Amino acid sequence: AQSVTQPDIHITVSEGASLELRCNYSYGATPYLFWYVQSPGQGLQLLLKYFSGDTLVQGIKGFEAEFKRSQSSFNLRKPSVHWSDAAEYFCAVTRAGTALIFGKGTTLSVSS
Amino acid sequence: SQTIHQWPATLVQPVGSPLSLECTVEGTSNPNLYWYRQAAGRGLQLLFYSVGIGQISSEVPQNLSASRPQDRQFILSSKKLLLSDSGFYLCFLLDRLNTEAFFGQGTRLTVV
Numbered sequence: 001a002q003s004v005t006q007p008d009i010h011i012t013v014s015e016g017a018s019l020e021l022r023c024n025y026s027y028g029a030t031p032y033l034f035w036y037v038q039s040p041g042q043g044l045q046l047l048l049k050y051f052s053g054d055t056l057v058q059g060i061k062g063f064e065a066e067f068k069r070s071q072s073s074f075n076l077r078k079p080s081v082h083w084s085d086a087a088e089y090f091c092a093v094t095r096a097g098t099a100l101i102f103g104k105g106t107t108l109s110v111s112s
Numbered sequence: 113s114q115t116i117h118q119w120p121a122t123l124v125q126p127v128g129s130p131l132s133l134e135c136t137v138e139g140t141s142n143p144n145l146y147w148y149r150q151a152a153g154r155g156l157q158l159l160f161y162s163v164g165i166g167q168i169s170s171e172v173p174q175n176l177s178a179s180r181p182q183d184r185q186f187i188l189s190s191k192k193l194l195l196s197d198s199g200f201y202l203c204f205l206l207d208r209l210n211t212e213a214f215f216g217q218g219t220r221l222t223v224v
Contacts, residue, residue: 032213034213046213046214049211090155090156099158100144100146100204100206100213102155102156
């Protein structure tokens with residue numbers, strides 16, 4: 001069965017430090033891949049998406065992610081974290097006509 | 113560009129009352145549409161998804177139902193709400209043609 005794993009439930013990063021949030025998936029074919037961010041009490045905002053093409057994807061707010069087929073991964077990165085990046089981050093996968101599956105989320109805390 | 117209209121933003125309903133949440137989309141045709149629920153402190157639970165008019169797939173057996181009477185309309189319903197139905201309900205659109213994927217603003221439902 002298809003699945004998405006975000007191994008880190010909670011990560012704390014110092015402001016200005018780099019960030020990498022991990023996402024691994026199990027899927028029968030190359031899926032569409034997404035990262036979403038949710039601030040407390042708010043809805044979910046799309047950070048970036050991969051449908052096809054260049055495996056390094058640029059998103060909003062300075063985030064990027066790289067699709068690595070051999071590792072079944074789509075890790076989210078940011079070179080320098082800001083305090084406003086503290087939120088919950090969700091990775092998701094799907095293919096056309098199938099359920100969109102979300103990971104359980106990673107909560108990011110930013111320390112000063 | 114595509115947009116999702118989801119209303120109301122908040123809703124307080126008594127136990128045993130009916131529910132109807134509507135999600136309508138603009139700027140696209142034949143999207144995949146999804147209903148998710150996010151309970152307090154928990155991840156995203158896929159409830160239903162639809163790849164076309166009248167086509168509904170249910171992921172979790174419960175007292176909720178969904179319908180897609182028109183291409184751009186996706187409705188979530190219940191005949192009798194339970195306390196456990198409280199949560200944040202999100203409509204999600206996947207537009208394969210335009211490679212767009214995003215959430216509506218959500219409805220925060222409290223069953224009392």
